[in-house]
Amino acid sequence: MATLSLQNIRKLYSTFEAIKGVDLEIEDKDFTVFVGPSGCGKTTLLRMIAGLEEISGGDLLIDGQRMNDVGPADRGLAMVFQSYALYPHMTVADNMAFALRLAGVPKAERNAKVLEAAKTLQLDHLLHRRPKELSGGQRQRVAIGRSIVRNPKVFLFDEPLSNLDAALRVQMRVEIAKLHERLNATTIYVTHDQIEAMTMATKIVVLNGGRIEQVGSPLELYHHPANMFVAGFIGAPKMNMLAAQVTAVGANDVTVTVAGGIAVRVPVLPTGLRVGDQVTLGLRPEHLVLGAEGIPGRAVVAEHLGAQSYFYVDLGDGQTVIVQADGQNRTQVHDQVRLAPNETACHLFGQDGMALPRSTPPANDLAPPTPIRAVR
């Protein structure tokens, strides 16, 4: 069992700074997910924790001990690679036992541990196969098995599901979540897929351009994004961002006008805002209601998923918004529609892209908001 502490971690590649000072505390038994667009530094950060990349600056502590100069095998970590990185010339059993063999564990003990891990992962009938004789999902399980056998303090996953097809990905997602439940080991998981992050994490770290944008639980990030980047990255379909102008500033709310001259009163603290300022109104698709009043537009695309439907609505000024509606909704493409925003669930972002602090919790917030740490 382990805690990790990253203190002002930096990574410099000759002139390019890939990681620009990351501070992060990872608690024991946390399932932490690093998420962000490609090139944001999430894999680099994971590899620095693993010991596969040198740390250019700052300190990495595992259980309070500085690990910067400790070799990858001696940090007590195990890693599952995106490509699985199984040893192609070894059987499944040998793959899983390799670390123990190098560590000089006696053969009987090795076999027992491998068998135990194989049973957990339903691999016991495949132990004598070679990696190329396995399916993608089975290879994935061997890669996980190889890390379990070592009984590490921390599990590291580097985009482990990105080579699997959609159905298998969902299945493995559930299996990894179950495994974490059972092993209760500290886990760090890297993905570019925000759905994986939302479904598995106890804590999400959103990275962008080598910096942490926000750290929080999945629902914290969903309901209290610290800035426009997090707001746009977390949630599918994406949050709608509408250009808006401040028309009135109250003590506990701000009124803005959006396309079609519609006024929206957003319950946020108007820190530093003045009438006439240009701001951005953030609205999730489920917080817009198709009806008789609100922002006018024309439906251009309809996606019927059964339980719900998504409509892409052209507001006529170059902006398109996505609206979630009931699966029974009969709106047709080319219909003129109106969208009523759910004011209490709206987000308001200043010109610097930072969210204005809420004065009341949003309507459908499940968890009470905990302090959000935003870095920028």
Next chain:
Amino acid sequence: MQQQFRQKLIISIVAWAIAIIMFFPIFWMVLTGFKTEVDAVASPPQLFFKPTLESYAEVQQRANYVFFAWNSILISVGATICAILLAVPAAYAMAFFPTKRTRKTLLWMLSTKMLPPVGVLVPIYLLMRDAGLLDNRLALVIVYTLMNLPIAVWLLFTFFKEVPHDILEAGRMDGAKPRQEIWMILLPLALPGIASTALLSVILCWNEAFWSLNLTSSSAAPLTTFIASFSSPEGLFFAKLSAASTIAIAPIMVFGWMSQKQLVQGLTFGAVK
């Protein structure tokens, strides 16, 4: 359809023509070996003649084939082992821990192969003479090792490049020291490539004539010297020379033919797939 067929036909004709042109000298050599000395120089050249083993008998009588062949084997295999042993760590370092100058170093190594060997004949001859290695197998092993080292490093470098980095990193995470990483992971994965490199090196050593003719005379002489000993400034010797050549290249031909699949696969498809 018609055009595709015509294209195929042209390609086939060109391929066969090239193959025949390349094979013809060998074919003629084998044929000449079975002629009498008079038939061998007959003008116009004879395709049909009464075959005889006369030349082979005379070659056997005049020189100990097995002795030369044994030298060829010792020198080729010895030089190949040395070259591989030196090239593996070099290629490993270049493939997995490249620096800014790695590419240039590789090119420079290969460029040494562009220098005509005769350019360094005198210095190497003097070095070997002073070291007392003239007509010594060790001299050829050293020269052949150095001669094939650039090619071996280059080939192994490309094979190692194809070994996924992740697999070696997984080994590192599992606690493999560099030596274990090379021995237990990299070499098994790159084995087809290493085998191809070794095969090529053996063939190149076997066929090398310049250094063997200049640095050996009798006790360390390989088969190339054996062949050359049958040429003479006067008299008829083509049939004997051809017979000697045929039995000198026969082992490497058989060896090459047997390892053909391995060689082609290794040199074209890469080591890991």
